[in-house]
Every structure is written in structure tokens, then in C-alpha cells.
Amino acid sequence: MSGPNIIPLDAVDPALVEALLDRAFEPERHKRTAYKVREGMDWLPALSFAALDESGMLVGTIQCWPVALTDPQGRAHPMIMVGPVAVLPELQRVGYGQALMTASLAALNPQAPLPQVLIGDPEYYGRFWGFTNAPTAGWQLPGPYEKHRLLARADNLAVLPREGVLGPWRR
Numbered sequence: 001m002s003g004p005n006i007i008p009l010d011a012v013d014p015a016l017v018e019a020l021l022d023r024a025f026e027p028e029r030h031k032r033t034a035y036k037v038r039e040g041m042d043w044l045p046a047l048s049f050a051a052l053d054e055s056g057m058l059v060g061t062i063q064c065w066p067v068a069l070t071d072p073q074g075r076a077h078p079m080i081m082v083g084p085v086a087v088l089p090e091l092q093r094v095g096y097g098q099a100l101m102t103a104s105l106a107a108l109n110p111q112a113p114l115p116q117v118l119i120g121d122p123e124y125y126g127r128f129w130g131f132t133n134a135p136t137a138g139w140q141l142p143g144p145y146e147k148h149r150l151l152a153r154a155d156n157l158a159v160l161p162r163e164g165v166l167g168p169w170r171r
């Protein structure tokens with residue numbers, strides 16, 4: 001594959017994005033816990049991207065959301081929730097997912113990147129970008145999830161609270 005064409009997600013018709021997510025995930029995707037974590041939030045245009053193939057067809061998307069981990073003292077620690085990352089099933093494993101993830105992570109503010117969190121396969125997100133479930137064992141989400149798949153990434157993992165509840169970022 002010659003380098004994928006990555007463009008801002010807000011340049012794409014929202015109906016096409018929804019159709020792609022329906023193809024990449026099960027129809028019940030809206031009930032996923034990840035959707036509850038970011039409920040009521042809009043995705044962040046500066047961190048959300050689309051991948052196009054050589055013909056200009058939409059083949060993948062990534063969305064990032066403002067969320068916060070509220071610690072036992074009631075302090076909200078803002079974070080970026082990454083995902084869904086979605087690539088058309090017939091075009092998976094040729095590099096689009098990596099290109100989309102790399103675009104979002106590269107768009108974080110280099111002076112003060114917020115910690116990032118996602119629910120996904122540690123083998124994939126750990127191997128390429130260093131996401132780890134090490135800091136998240138004491139975190140709670142508003143619904144069921146597989147604990148080992150709650151992953152975080154930060155310049156300094158030691159600053160992340162050990163305990164907290166993850167939810168939408170309401171200032």
C-alpha cells in the first residue's frame with residue numbers, strides 16, 4: 001500500500017462514518033461501555049481522522065473524546081479517550097489502523113499532552129504505541145468491560161490516579 005491518505009474526520013459526511021462503524025463493529029455497538037464513558041460528548045475535531053484509499057473511498061476512521069477520571073477526592077483528571085478505531089473488514093491488516101492511530105497521537109498538544117485511555121487489545125495498542133493496563137486496575141467504568149483491555153498511555157504514568165471513575169468530561 002502506498003501511504004494512506006489521512007484527512008480530518010470533519011471533512012467526511014457523518015452518515016458515511018456511521019455506515020463504516022456499522023461494518024467494522026457489531027450492530028449492538030452503541031451499547032458498548034466505551035459509548036457510556038463518553039456519553040453526551042462530541043468527538044474532538046483536532047484529534048479525529050479518516051483514511052481514504054487510492055480512489056478516495058472512506059476505509060477507516062478514528063475518533064477521540066474528552067473524558068475524565070474522577071479520583072476518590074472528587075478531582076477530575078482530564079484525559080483523551082481514543083476510539084473507536086475502525087477499518088473496513090476487507091481492508092484490515094494493511095496499515096490503515098496504524099496510520100489513523102499515529103495521526104491522532106501526533107496531533108496531541110506536544111507541550112501538554114493529556115493522558116490517553118482506550119478499551120482494546122493490549123497486544124495491538126501496546127506493541128505499536130506503548131499503551132498499558134498497568135495503571136488502570138483500580139479504575140471503574142460505567143458498564144461491563146474486560147479489565148485487561150482498559151489501557152492508558154501518558155508521558156509519565158506515575159501521575160495517573162490509581163483509583164477513579166471514568167466518565168464524560170464535564171467542566
Ligand SMILES: CC(C)(COP(=O)(O)OP(=O)(O)OC[C@H]1O[C@@H](n2cnc3c(N)ncnc32)[C@H](O)[C@@H]1OP(=O)(O)O)[C@@H](O)C(=O)NCCC(=O)NCCS
Pocket residue numbers: 024025083084085086087088091092093094095096097098099119120121123124
Ligand atoms: C483493530 C483495527 C483498528 C486494526 O487496524 P488494521 O488496519 O487492521 O491494522 P494495521 O494494518 O494497522 O496493523 C496490522 C498489524 O497489527 C496487528 N493487529 C491488528 N489487529 C490486531 C489485534 N486486534 N490484536 C493484535 N494485533 C493486531 C496485525 O497482526 C499486524 O501485525 P503484523 O504487521 O506483524 O502482521 C482493525 O482491525 C479494526 O477495525 N477492527 C475491528 C474494529 C475494532 O475492533 N477496533 C478496535 C477497538 S476500538
